[in-house]
Amino acid sequence: MGRYDRRRFLQLTGTAVGVATLGVGTATASPADSRFFINLRDVDRSAVPDDVEVVHDLSQADVLVARGDQDRVAGTTVADRVIDRGDDRVGAVESREGPTTDGKGSSHNHDGAPSNSEFQWDKREQDVSNDLTDKPGGGKSIHDVSTGAGTRIAVVDSGVYDAHPDLADVVNDELSENVSEDPYDWRPNGAGDHGTHVAGIIAATNSNDGPDGGVLGTAPDTEIVSYRMFSGQEGKQGDGYAGWVKAAEAGCDAINYSVGFPAPYVYVDEYPYLTEELRIAEQVAEYVRSRGTVIVNSAGNDGLDMTSENTLSIPTEAEGVFGVAATGPIGCGWGGKHSDNEAKWLTGNRLEDPTDSPAFYTNYGSAVDVSAAGGDADQEALDSIPEAQRDLVYSTIYETDDAGSTVAAYGWKAGTSMAAPQVAGAVALVRSLRPDASVEEVESLIQKTASDAPGGEPYHGAGHLDLERLLKRVGK
Incomplete structure (x- = not known):
């Protein structure tokens, strides 16, 4: 199996990002209608001109998200940024669609095609x-100790497709909200199934009664609150922060924020505004x-060393962000004689790299608090061997059928976007057992x-x- 070199990946992608990936306002914005942040620690609220519109009042954090002529505000302001979900490094580095929820042909373990x-x-x-273990006889599993009952996790993302059978009754439709400026609800609106995949990693219930069953999340009894910040492919950072505040005020135990600034918008000498964004x-x-809300953030997909003094990856490097x-x-289930024996995919020496080895694309360095399963890929094999997609993370998505209807499905994705919800789900497991644990205590336990x-x-x-060690410690 060939490996895809991390340094080469960064060379190919780090210089290929245009303004469409991360811009100032929108492509058509003029100085009179651009969006920007006002820092109320430097600007008196009374000094904000009347013709400057407040889009999101986040004065709880001494921040306003505003629209208008930024130059008319005397004091510290910085442009709001547009993040393009169409750039793979902003969401998933790799994606592959799988079967719909009514897929045919049931079987388990090595008696046929995988469920x-x-x-x-x-x-x-x-x-x-x-139900998922490779250990004969089972023993106590994570869900024997905690399933996340009584907790609430916010997914600030592209929206969640709650018609998926494995997400039925998971999303709180009363608290969920569209924080973008379009007139639609909190469900996906043109930015794809990224948020739906994330939600499944956290809280899928394995409720699909189709022949191949469903998928299971880390905390299937937690409640998801969807804050959609993406309208079409574009999402504004200010809308994301509005989702953060709303999630905290709705009593969410954690926010999953699989969003961030991609390269080259991480180099402080080229983009000095990053210090104000921070x-x-x-x-x-x-x-x-x-x-009391933990902010869990994907570290980014640029293969970037965040320890470098010249780099500033936002929001991962912000104080208070996990x-x-x-x-x-x-090599999970491909490339060997046991590729048709699911019980042996993860056992023995059948993997070229273990499940806890760094993914080729992941950012790394001082801003990383922990790692988690986000998926890896042998790029050459992925383009030629269908089974190589099994190294990615499998979760809930939706597809459009030949009639133009939206249908629930499953699919593979790889990215730090997939790693963050593993940790958000872990927060739910902890808070279910220790509802009064502080943010600092939860983070320290993990x-x-x-x-x-x-x-x-x-x-x-x-x-x-390590969920097993985590719950043992929480139970003490």
């Missing part, structure tokens, strides 16, 4: 449920944490129980997410 849950190496490796992120994070790097296997993993601290921070 849906058997593709979930991320959950099987963590012994989330005895201040805004930290002020919002400070308020959110004061309400950064998650990605890991994944190479870090102190993390396991050593290949590559060490730069790629894993305190270590690789």
Whole structure:
């Protein structure tokens, strides 16, 4: 199996991003109608001109998201940024569609084609449920201890397709909200199934009664609140922060924010405004944490060393944001004589790389708090061997059929976007058992129980997410 070199990946992608990926306002914005942040720690609210519209009042965090002529505000302002979900490094580095929820042909283990849950190496490796384990006889699983009951997780993203059978009754439709400026609801509106995939990693219930069953999330009894910040492919950072504040005030235990600035918009010498963007992120994070909400953020997909003084990856490097790097296997169920035996995909020496090895694309360095399963890929094999997609993370998505109707389905994605919800789900497991645990206590528990993993601290921070050790510690 050939590996895809991380350095080469960065060379190919780090210089190929245009303004469409991360811009100032929108492509048609004029100085009179551009969007920007006002930092109320430097600007008196009374000094904001009447003709400057406040889009989101986040004064709880001393921040306003405004529209108008930025130059008319005397004091510290910085442009709001447009993030393009169409850029793979902003969402998933790799994606592959799988079967619809009514897929035909049922079987389990090595008696035929895999069932849906058997593709979930991320959950099987963590012994989330005895229904998924590779260990004969089972024993106590994660869900025997906690399923996340009584908790609430916000997904600030592209919206969640709640008609999926594995997400039925999971999303709180009263609290969920569209925080973009379009007139539609909180469900997906043109930015794809990224948020739906994330929601499944956290809270899928394996409720599909089709012949191949469904998929299972880390915390299937948690409640998802969907805050849609993307309208079409574009999402504004200010809308994301509005989602953060709303989530905290709705009592969410954690926010999953699989969004961030891609390269080259991480280099401070080229983009000095990043230092003011950092201040805004930290002020919002400070308020959110004061309400008891953990902010879980994907570390980014540029293969970037965030320890470098010249780099500033936002919001991962903001104080108060819990950064998650990605890991994944190479060789899960392909390339060998046991490719048709799901019970042996993760056992013995059948993997070229283990599930906790750093993914080729993941950012790394000082801003990483822990790592978690995000999926990896042998790029050459992925283009030629269909089974190589099994190294990606399998979860809930939706597709459009030949008649133009939306149908529930399953699919593979890889990215730090997929790693963050593994940790958001872990927060739900902890808070279900210790509802009064502070943000700092929850984060510390996750870090102190993390396991050593290949590559060490730069790629894993305190270590690789270990649910078994985590719940043992929480139960003490």
